[in-house]
Structures are given as structure tokens and as C-alpha cells.
Amino acid sequence: MTESTAIQSNGETTHHRICPLCEACCGLELKVKAGKVISIRGHEADVFSAGYICPKGVALKDLHEDPDRLRTPLIKRDGVFVEASWDEAFEEINRRLPPLIAAHGKDSVAVMAGNPTSHKAGLLLYFPRLVRALGSRNVYSASTLDQMPKQLASGLMFGNWLSVAVPDISRSDFVLMLGANPLASNGSLWTVPDFKGKAKALQARGGKLVVVDPRRTETAAMADEHHFIRPGGDMFFLLGLLHTVFAEKLAHPGRLAEHLNGLAELEAAVAPFDAGTVAARCGIGADTIRSLARTLAGTPRAAVYGRIGTCTQEYGTLASWLIDVLNAVTGHLDEIGGVLFPKAAAFAANTAGRPGSGKGVTTGRHHSRVSRAPEVLGELPATCLAEEIETAGPGQVKAFISIATNPVLSVPNGERLSRALDQLDFMVSLDIYLNETSRHADVILPGPSPLEDMHYDVVFTQFSWRNHARYSAPVFARADGQPDEWETLTRLTGILQGKGIGTSAVDLDDIQFAQDTQRLFGEHSAAVVHAVSGLKGTERLLDVALRSGPYGDGFGRKPEGLTLAKAKSMSGALGGMDLGELAPRIPEILRTPSGKVELAPPSLLADLARPAADLLRPVPDLVIVGRRDVRSNNSWMHNLPLLAKGPLRCTALVHPQDAARFGLADGAIARISSSKVAGPRHIEAQVQLSESMMPGVVSLPHGWGHGQPGTRLSLAAERPGANLNALLDEQWRDPLSGNAVLSGIPVTIRALEARPAASATAAAVVQA
Ligand SMILES: Nc1nc2c(c(=O)[nH]1)N[C@H]1C(S)=C(S)[C@@H](COP(=O)(O)OP(=O)(O)OC[C@H]3O[C@@H](n4cnc5c(=O)[nH]c(N)nc54)[C@H](O)[C@@H]3O)O[C@H]1N2
Ligand SMILES: Nc1nc2c(c(=O)[nH]1)N[C@H]1C(S)=C(S)[C@@H](COP(=O)(O)OP(=O)(O)OC[C@H]3O[C@@H](n4cnc5c(=O)[nH]c(N)nc54)[C@H](O)[C@@H]3O)O[C@H]1N2
Ligand code: SF4
Ligand SMILES: [Mo]
Numbered sequence: 001m002t003e004s005t006a007i008q009s010n011g012e013t014t015h016h017r018i019c020p021l022c023e024a025c026c027g028l029e030l031k032v033k034a035g036k037v038i039s040i041r042g043h044e045a046d047v048f049s050a051g052y053i054c055p056k057g058v059a060l061k062d063l064h065e066d067p068d069r070l071r072t073p074l075i076k077r078d079g080v081f082v083e084a085s086w087d088e089a090f091e092e093i094n095r096r097l098p099p100l101i102a103a104h105g106k107d108s109v110a111v112m113a114g115n116p117t118s119h120k121a122g123l124l125l126y127f128p129r130l131v132r133a134l135g136s137r138n139v140y141s142a143s144t145l146d147q148m149p150k151q152l153a154s155g156l157m158f159g160n161w162l163s164v165a166v167p168d169i170s171r172s173d174f175v176l177m178l179g180a181n182p183l184a185s186n187g188s189l190w191t192v193p194d195f196k197g198k199a200k201a202l203q204a205r206g207g208k209l210v211v212v213d214p215r216r217t218e219t220a221a222m223a224d225e226h227h228f229i230r231p232g233g234d235m236f237f238l239l240g241l242l243h244t245v246f247a248e249k250l251a252h253p254g255r256l257a258e259h260l261n262g263l264a265e266l267e268a269a270v271a272p273f274d275a276g277t278v279a280a281r282c283g284i285g286a287d288t289i290r291s292l293a294r295t296l297a298g299t300p301r302a303a304v305y306g307r308i309g310t311c312t313q314e315y316g317t318l319a320s321w322l323i324d325v326l327n328a329v330t331g332h333l334d335e336i337g338g339v340l341f342p343k344a345a346a347f348a349a350n351t352a353g354r355p356g357s358g359k360g361v362t363t364g365r366h367h368s369r370v371s372r373a374p375e376v377l378g379e380l381p382a383t384c385l386a387e388e389i390e391t392a393g394p395g396q397v398k399a400f401i402s403i404a405t406n407p408v409l410s411v412p413n414g415e416r417l418s419r420a421l422d423q424l425d426f427m428v429s430l431d432i433y434l435n436e437t438s439r440h441a442d443v444i445l446p447g448p449s450p451l452e453d454m455h456y457d458v459v460f461t462q463f464s465w466r467n468h469a470r471y472s473a474p475v476f477a478r479a480d481g482q483p484d485e486w487e488t489l490t491r492l493t494g495i496l497q498g499k500g501i502g503t504s505a506v507d508l509d510d511i512q513f514a515q516d517t518q519r520l521f522g523e524h525s526a527a528v529v530h531a532v533s534g535l536k537g538t539e540r541l542l543d544v545a546l547r548s549g550p551y552g553d554g555f556g557r558k559p560e561g562l563t564l565a566k567a568k569s570m571s572g573a574l575g576g577m578d579l580g581e582l583a584p585r586i587p588e589i590l591r592t593p594s595g596k597v598e599l600a601p602p603s604l605l606a607d608l609a610r611p612a613a614d615l616l617r618p619v620p621d622l623v624i625v626g627r628r629d630v631r632s633n634n635s636w637m638h639n640l641p642l643l644a645k646g647p648l649r650c651t652a653l654v655h656p657q658d659a660a661r662f663g664l665a666d667g668a669i670a671r672i673s674s675s676k677v678a679g680p681r682h683i684e685a686q687v688q689l690s691e692s693m694m695p696g697v698v699s700l701p702h703g704w705g706h707g708q709p710g711t712r713l714s715l716a717a718e719r720p721g722a723n724l725n726a727l728l729d730e731q732w733r734d735p736l737s738g739n740a741v742l743s744g745i746p747v748t749i750r751a752l753e754a755r756p757a758a759s760a761t762a763a764a765v766v767q768a
Contacts, residue, residue, distance in 0.1 A: 016043050016572045017472035018457060019057040020119040020450050021633060024186035024193040025460050026052050027575060028060070030451075030475055037061040037451070037475075045575035048468045049193035054186060055631050055643060060450060062640035064476075068712050069432050070446035071479060081434065081444070086481055089443050090491055090501045096426045096442070097495060100399050107369075108398040109496075110138035110385060114405025115634055117141070118459040120447070122486035122538045123404060123430075125458065129512060130401075130489050133496040137366050137380065138388060138397055144381045145410055146308065147189055148737040149316030152376060155361030156601040157324055158341075159591030160350045161377055162462050165324060165339035166190040167303035168582055169198045169465060172337045173207040174295060174302035178234050178323070179309020179743075183218035184628040188307050191457075191464040196222065198465075210292065212237065212284070213309065214625055215653065215699050216692035228694035231625050231744030233282030234306065235315035235611055237289065238322035239273035240282070244293035245329055246270065252297070254331040259587050262600030266325065269605050272612060281615055283694070297330045301337025309625070312742035315611060316734040321604050328599060333586075340582035341589050344461035345469040345552075345562055346545035350589050358591030363736075369395045371731075373738050381738035382411050383730040389420040399426040401492070404447070408436040409635040409705055412728030412740055413677070430488060433636065434712035436705070447485045451475040456542050456567075469546070470576030471567045486537045506536055513540065524555075531555045539564060551579060607736060619696075620746035622658065624672065626724060627699045635703035638716035650721030651688040653699040654749070659689050664751050672698065674727040675746045683722040684752060698749060700724045702742070 015030045027046025031039040040061055042053035063069065073089035074081040084092070101109060111134060117123040131139055143151070155161045167175055167190065180188065182195035192198065199209050199222065211220040212229045220226035229237060245251050246267045253260055275289040296302050304326050310319040324333060332338030343351060364374035370387040373380055380388075385407065388397045400421065408414040408421070414436075421427060421440035429441035438444050447453075455472035478484070483491075487505035494508045495501065517525040532543045543564035547553050553561030562577070570577045592598055631643040638644055652672060654664055664670055666689040673682040685700055693699060704721025706713055725742075732741040 012038070014573070015473075015475045016046075016575070017451075017475060018455050018470055019053070019060065020116075020455055021056045021060070021637075022186050023188050023191050023460050023463070024049065024052070024054075025191055025457050025464075026054070026057055026193045027470065028053060028057050032475065035476075037064060043575060045573065046470070047576045047578040048464070048466060048470060052194035052197070056633060056637060059637065059640045059642040062642050063637075064449045064451045066639060068434075068639055068714055069449065070434060070444060071482070073446065074434065074444040076442045086483065087501070089445060090495070092443050093428055093492065094495050094501045097399060097428070098498060100425055101496075104398050105395065106135040107137050107395040109134055109136050109401065110140060110388065110397045110399070111136065111401040111403065112140035112382065112385065112405050112407060113142070113403045114407070114410070115142045116404040120404070120453065120485060121456050121458050121542065122453070122484050123447075123489065125538055125541050126486045126489035126493070127403065130493045130496065131378070133493045137375070138385075139379050140382045140385050141379055142382065142405060142410065143377065144379060144383070144738045145312070145740050145742065147311055148376055148739045149311045149734055150189055150320040152317050152361070152363065152737045153320035153324065153604070156604065157321065157598050158589060159358050159360045159593075160589075161361055162348070163341055163350045163589055163591070164189055164463055165327065165333060165341050166192075166463055166465060166582075167305045168337050168340045169202060169303075170581075172202060172301050172303050173205070174210070174299040175199075175202065175207075176210045176212070176292065176296060176302070176304045177219065177223075178212045178229070178304070178306040179311075180305065180307030181213070181217040181219045181628060183222070184630050186630070189463050190305065190307070191460040214694040214697045215627065227284050227288060230281065230283035230619065230694075231309075231623050231697060232313045232315065233284075234310045234313070235319040235322060236273070236278035236615075237282040237284055238319060238326060239270055239611070240275040240278040240286070240289040241293045241296070242270045242322060242326055242329070243273050244275055244290045245297055245326070247274070248294070250293065250297035251329045252331050253329055254335070256328060256331070256333060256586060256597070259590070259597055260328060261594055261596035261598050263329070265600040265605065266329075269600065269608055277615065281619075296326065296332075301335070302330070302332050303327065303337070303339045304332070305339070309743055311739060313744060314732065314734055314741050316739045317736040318604060318607055318611065321601075325599055328597060333597070334584045336584070341585045342462060342464050342582055343467055343550055343585065344464070345467070345579060346456070346461070346542060346549050347458050348462060348549060350591065351550045353591065355588040356590055357593060357595035360592045369393070373733065376738050379738075381733055381740065382407060383733060383740045385411070386413070386417040386420040386730065389423060398424060400424055401428045401430075402437055402441070403430045406435055406437045406635045408440075409703055409723060409725065411730065412725050412732070412742065413681075413730040414723065414725050416730065428492070430485070433639070434710075435636065436708050436711060439708070439710040445488050447488070448478050448482050449476070452478045452482070453484065454539065466581055467579035468576055469551070469562060469567045469579060471564070471571040473568070473572070484537060509537060517544070528555060535564070603736065620675070622696055622698065622747055622749060623744045624698045624700060624724070624727060624747045625743045626702045627653070629701060632701065632703065638704070638706060638719075638721070639713045641715060644715050644719065648686060648719065650685060650701055650704040650719075652685040652749075653690040653693050654687050655693040655695045655697070656689050656691065657695045658693075658698070658749075659687065662749050662751070664749065669752045670749050671752050672700070672727060673748050674729070675748050676732070677729045681726055683724070683726050685722040698747065
């Protein structure tokens with residue numbers, strides 16, 4: 001046990017750490033006795049989350065103790081997984097992977113990183129090294145199932161992929177929220193633990209929260225106003241708002257005016273989209289659109305925020321762009337009480353380089369082989385992976401390294417990907433479970449339990465409602481032989497570099513660190529290496545980043561500044577370092593070549609031709625959208641007893657009017673079929689009648705469809721749920737960002753023979 005942050009009393013020790021399970025990054029307090037976690041609760045002294053916790057944080061105990069969680073590597077021999085030592089596992093990889101690359105080239109190996117990668121510093125910081133060593137174009141991640149549109153829009157407007165402005169909720173009087181449900185998700189691209197408390201405080205000071213969502217969600221229910229929107233209609237709604245702002249002369253960018261480029265082009269481009277013209281397409285009345293535009297423009301401290309519902313649609317980049325355009329023209333971008341750019345203590349790309357201008361971002365430096373989808377942020381769309389494996393020819397993917405990802409459940413038509421994975425010559429999976437994806441691997445390399453890992457939030461400090469620096473020490477020591485994930489990635493990288501398996505991760509890392517430091521710090525590199533000489537791995541990279549970051553000690557030049565040692569000394573029971581409220585950062589943050597905020601990037605203006613043509617497209621009779629539940633997390637927490645218990649969560653919410661139209665009763669099993677993709681594809685799920693749905697829209701959570709042969713998820717298999725993604729079309733993407741369309745898919749629904757409503761196995765995947 002690591003005692004550095006523990007306080008002894010009665011044989012119990014108290015530990016403090018950040019929860020790595022979702023973007024809220026709550027500080028937790030754990031009590032441990034005799035090597036067992038005896039309680040987990042919110043850490044009240046945490047400077048950032050102040051005691052907030054959700055049931056998943058408590059379930060870290062279940063995750064740590066889950067007998068199904070892998071603790072040793074597995075190697076598939078004659079189709080059966082057998083336990084192996086770490087050396088045997090790396091030997092197997094070294095025996096099989098380099099010859100494949102030699103025979104078929106670097107592009108024949110694909111790599112994909114999933115959601116937990118962004119929550120684990122070791123995975124996140126060492127993934128780019130692996131990608132560089134591999135040199136393949138076949139790089140994929142969950143980003144193209146998620147936030148890529150927002151990153152592209154931010155990159156085009158502000159010049160950096162990571163410059164995402166977040167609502168300054170504690171000083172705002174009006175928040176317009178589209179396609180997000182932070183009461184269930186706890187926030188996304190906006191790290192805001194206890195959103196509910198903050199929204200209530202906004203309401204208590206007379207402010208308003210308005211939610212736009214095809215479901216009256218938990219967040220919508222607490223809002224002052226909720227408006228149903230047709231799935232995929234956000235871009236039309238936002239155009240209508242913007243049109244009103246221009247038509248009624250409500251545009252007043254204020255301080256920002258001198259930093260904006262393209263206001264006139266923008267006004268001309270939105271001219272065809274009068275509120276009356278877009279109303280039918282988005283399902284929100286013209287009067288409502290106009291009145292919301294007036295409120296937004298007329299409230300000095302107001303913010304527009306959009307999340308997954310606005311990204312995972314065919315106009316994801318346009319919608320993400322228009323959200324910040326609206327903030328800008330109504331004077332709320334980079335303003336207190338509006339949306340502001342966080343300034344992270346470490347790894348903030350937008351604090352590096354010359355302030356005020358830069359190279360901007362580019363896409364399409366290469367294209368996917370089969371669909372010719374453009375590269376964005378160095379990646380190809382996750383929905384292209386299956387066809388890259390299936391399609392013969394030079395560059396065909398023959399091997400796959402999956403890192404903390406479960407694409408068989410998380411990408412549209414994962415069944416096709418599942419079949420494709422069976423065709424691979426070799427697959428390695430870094431995962432903590434034998435699940436729907438890792439079962440296809442030849443070698444599985446498990447990570448340690450989160451409680452055995454240090455933690456510093458690299459990603460979500462970039463999107464936080466307040467600036468902060470918090471470090472967590474491991475609660476438990478790692479089991480004998482279990483490497484840190486940075487070590488596992490380093491050894492894999494060594495294999496890809498042709499260095500074999502003779503060199504330890506620490507030695508390989510030292511070599512790489514010296515090279516990187518030379519590249520980044522030039523003549524000062526020796527001093528930097530010397531300054532951090534007591535550290536290794538993730539902690540060493542973190543110390544360098546903190547010390548060279550915006551609050552850092554500059555390796556001694558600013559003795560009062562931040563170091564890893566200082567962050568550690570202020571963490572634990574002290575609850576971390578508060579680095580203050582967000583503050584305006586334009587023009588310093590800009591990295592566009594013009595040094596301005598680009599309101600009208602040419603690629604986005606050109607893309608407006610699509611919605612113009614689409615205005616008259618007939619609205620589908622019935623579409624399906626996703627949903628999140630606070631006791632679930634994407635595809636992988638369904639094996640934890642605390643979260644799995646209680647009511648069935650994978651139900652299809654159907655409005656009573658639709659139920660009457662289609663002859664569906666509450667609790668009945670329905671067959672939901674895709675009406676977009678060729679060939680019959682359907683799932684079965686239990687119907688739950690709900691007035692909270694917009695008529696014509698069904699809601700089903702994603703990430704279900706467990707119980708597949710060869711998996712080891714015993715509890716999840718008891719209530720497998722239906723796989724929403726089985727209905728989705730892997731060819732349907734936002735062409736600019738490559739993001740998958742996950743929302744608003746046309747479906748049909750019909751009742752199957754009645755089964756008892758209480759049936760535990762109510763929903764199952766049926767794949768025709
Ligand atoms: N229809 C529909 N589909 C969606 C979405 C949707 O809203 N609707 N949402 C999309 C979004 S936003 C996302 S981010 C993606 C997520 O897509 P993925 O990242 O592919 O899926 P996750 O379910 O998060 O799977 C995480 C995997 O990491 C493993 N894991 C967990 N912890 C660790 C660890 O510490 N180390 C290692 N090595 N492995 C670990 C888990 O066992 C699991 O296999 O799904 C997307 N899919
Ligand atoms: N408990 C829990 N927390 C999570 C996760 C989880 O699975 N469970 N996943 C994590 C991940 S990976 C992410 S990316 C975040 C996502 O965080 P959020 O973006 O807050 O995600 P959701 O709760 O899915 O909310 C999306 C909302 O969009 C609505 N919607 C669907 N289509 C449309 C549309 O076309 N327009 C509009 N305006 N709304 C639409 C849906 O009805 C839903 O209410 O959550 C993270 N946190
Ligand atoms: S909201 Fe829950 S899952 Fe998310 S960080 Fe906090 S405790 Fe963890
Ligand atoms: Mo996500």
C-alpha cells in the first residue's frame with residue numbers, strides 16, 4: 001500500500017484520489033482496511049469537486065474486486081485463451097507482428113484507442129509514441145464516434161484542436177444547452193462536477209437554463225424551458241437563431257469585434273435560413289427560435305453549449321461551429337459569464353508556441369484507402385476500420401492493436417467489424433476485460449486496476465469549469481509483475497521499432513525521453529533531463545509539462561511556480577491546487593494564421609450547401625437516438641454489481657402516441673429494424689412508454705449487446721441488453737470530421753409476441 005497520502009487510524013487508512021471513470025474528475029475519499037476498500041465517498045476538501053460523487057465512483061471498489069477483471073496476460077492457443085506471463089506475451093507479439101509489417105508494410109497494422117485512454121495519463125501520453133513508431137495511416141480512436149466535429153470546428157476557428165470554450169456557469173445568467181444531459185453524463189467537453197448544483201445556483205440568482213433535446217431528459221426536467229428538436233435538426237435551429245440575430249440587428253461582438261474575421265461572409269451565408277424556413281426541419285417553431293435569439297443576445301452573461309447530440313449527426317461540424325459563432329456574434333465568446341477557454345497547468349497545446357497566431361489546422365493530409373475519407377487530427381473515421389480489414393489490395397489491414405476500446409459494441413454495425421476482426425492475421429488488445437472486442441485478440445495485455453495507478457488528468461483539465469492541478473497517488477501497490485500501462489505501451493513501441501524484447505521499458509523510455517527533450521528544449525535539454533532525474537515514465541513527462549506550463553517554475557526560473565512535487569504536496573487530503581476562475585484569453589490563445597477568430601472558414605461555408613439542399617427532405621416517420629444513464633458507462637461497466645442492479649436500463653423509450661400507432665404496450669418486447677441500411681438488421685428491446693419522448697423519436701442506450709460467446713463478463717451476460725449500434729449505418733458520416741452519425745437513424749418498430757414485462761432477459765441482439 002502507498003502510505004504517502006494515507007492517514008492512519010484504527011488500522012484504517014484514508015486515501016484521496018480523482019475518479020478516472022468520467023469527465024467530471026471528482027475527488028474521492030477512500031477508506032481501506034486490511035487491504036480492502038471499505039468505503040468510497042466524495043472528498044469534501046477537493047478544491048474542484050467539493051465532495052460531489054456519483055454511483056460509478058462508489059463502484060470503483062467493485063471494479064477493483066471484479067473477479068472477471070483480467071490480472072494476467074492471455075494468449076490464444078488453438079482458439080482458447082490461456083494465462084501467460086508478461087514475457088511470454090511480449091515474445092508472442094514480437095514473434096508475430098514484425099514479420100507481418102515486413103511482409104505487408106506499416107499500413108497493414110491498424111491501431112485504435114478508446115475512451116478510457118483519455119482518462120489514463122499512461123495510455124494517453126504513450127499512445128502518440130506508439131503511433132509514431134508504427135507509422136501507419138490506419139490510426140483510429142473513439143474521437144470519430146464522439147467529439148471530432150467540435151475539435152475540427154474549434155481548430156478552424158481558433159487554430160488549435162484543443163481550444164474548446166466552456167460555459168462559465170458560475171457567473172452566467174442564461175445557458176442554452178443542446179444535445180447534452182449532464183445530469184446523467186456528468187458533463188462532456190466541459191468538466192463540471194455537480195452540474196446540477198451549479199445549475200440550481202444559476203436559477204437561484206434569477207438565471208435560466210434552456211435545454212433543446214428530443215427527449216425531456218433529467219437535465220431538461222430541471223430546466224426553465226425545454227424544447228423538443230428533431231434529431232439532426234440542430235444546425236437548422238442554430239442557423240435560424242443566427243439569422244434572427246442578424247435580421248434584427250442584435251449582433252454585438254463587443255470587445256471581440258477587432259479579433260473577428262468573416263462577419264460579413266457569415267451574415268451573407270446564413271441569409272437563406274430565416275427562422276420560418278428552418279422551423280419545420282428542426283421541429284421548433286419560428287416564434288420560439290426568434291425569442292430565444294433575442295434572449296441570448298439581450299442577456300449580458302449568457303452561453304450556448306452543445307454536446308454529443310450536436311456532434312454525432314451528419315452536420316456535426318456545422319452545428320459545433322455555429323454554437324461558437326452564436327456565442328461570438330452575441331458577445332458571449334471569451335467573456336465572463338459566457339464561454340471561456342480553460343488554461344490547463346500541463347499539456348495545454350494552446351499555451352505553447354507564439355501567442356496570438358500560428359499555423360492553424362489542416363485535414364485531408366491523407367485519405368482512407370477504401371472510402372477515401374480524409375484524415376482529421378491524424379486519424380481516419382472509426383467506421384472505416386471494418387472495410388479496411390475486409391478489402392484486399394496493397395495497404396489492407398492485417399493486424400490490429402486495440403487500446404482500451406470496444407468497437408464491436410461502440411461503432412455502427414459492430415457485427416461487421418466483429419466478422420472482420422476474425423479475418424486478421426494478428427490482434428493485440430490492451431484491455432482489462434475479455435469482452436466483445438478483446439475476444440478476437442491473439443494476445444490480451446491487461447492494465448492495472450485504477451486504484452493501483454497514479455492519476456493526473458491530462459485531458460479534462462483542458463475543458464474544466466475552473467483551472468486546477470490535482471495529483472493522485474496509487475491506493476494499492478500493483479500486483480507482482482503487473483506493469484504500468486506506459487510500460488506496456490513502451491514495450492510494444494520497442495517491438496514496432498524493431499528493438500525486440502531485450503530492453504526494459506525503463507531503458508527504452510530513457511532513450512525516447514532524451515530524444516524528445518532534445519527536440520523540444522534544444523540547448524536546455526540537458527538541464528531539463530537533470531531537473532527531473534529522480535522520476536520516470538508518466539510522472540517524468542508530467543513534471544516536465546507542469547514546470548514548462550503556464551503556471552510552472554520554468555525549471556527554477558520562477559521558484560514560486562508549479563512542479564510535480566508541489567502538486568503532490570498540495571493533493572491528497574488537501575484536495576489539490578485551485579488555479580482560479582477562467583479568464584478571457586483572446587487574442588493570446590489564437591493560433592490561426594490570420595491571428596483572428598475565423599467566423600467563416602471556407603470549408604464550412606461550402607458545406608452549407610448540404611443543409612440548403614436538405615431543407616425539403618421529407619422527415620422520416622420514426623427515428624432512434626441514444627441515451628446515457630448515470631449507472632452505466634458506454635459499453636463496459638455492466639459487470640459491476642453496484643451499477644448492474646436495479647431496473648432494466650436498456651429499454652426503448654416510446655411516446656404513447658407512437659405506441660398507439662404501432663400497437664406497442666408498456667413492457668412489451670418490440671422489434672426495431674433499421675430502415676436506412678441495406679439488408680435486414682434488427683434488435684429486440686423492451687418498450688417503456690414515456691411522455692418524455694418527442695413523438696416520432698425512440699430512445700435506446702448504446703453500449704449493450706453483451707452475452708456473446710467467448711466473453712468473460714458473467715454479470716453483464718445476465719442482462720445483455722440490445723445493441724443500438726446494430727441498427728446504425730457505418731457509411732453515414734459527417735464528411736468534414738469523419739464522425740459517425742449515431743443519432744436520428746430512421747427505424748421501424750413493431751410488437752413481438754407478448755412476454756412477461758419483468759423478464760430479466762428482456763432485450764437481446766438479433767442479427768439477421
Ligand atoms: N450509438 C451510439 N454509439 C456510441 C455512442 C453513442 O452515444 N451512441 N457514444 C460514443 C462515444 S461518445 C464513445 S467515447 C465511444 C466509446 O467507445 P469505446 O472507447 O470503444 O468504448 P468503451 O465502452 O468506452 O470501452 C472501453 C474499453 O476499455 C476497457 N477499459 C476500461 N478501463 C481500462 C483501463 O484502465 N485500461 C485498459 N487497457 N482498458 C480499459 C473496457 O474494458 C472496454 O473494453 O462509444 C461511442 N458509441
Ligand atoms: N453515466 C454515464 N456518463 C457518461 C457516459 C456514459 O455512457 N454514462 N459516457 C461518457 C462519454 S464517452 C461522453 S462522450 C459523454 C457524453 O455526454 P452528453 O453529451 O451529456 O451525453 P448524453 O447523456 O448522451 O446526452 C446527449 C443528449 O442528446 C440528445 N440527442 C440525441 N440526438 C440529438 C439531436 O440530434 N439534437 C439534440 N439537440 N439532442 C440530441 C439525447 O436525447 C441525449 O439526451 O458522457 C460521458 N459520461
Ligand atoms: S461523476 Fe461519477 S464517474 Fe464521473 S468522475 Fe464523478 S464519481 Fe467518477
Ligand atoms: Mo465519448
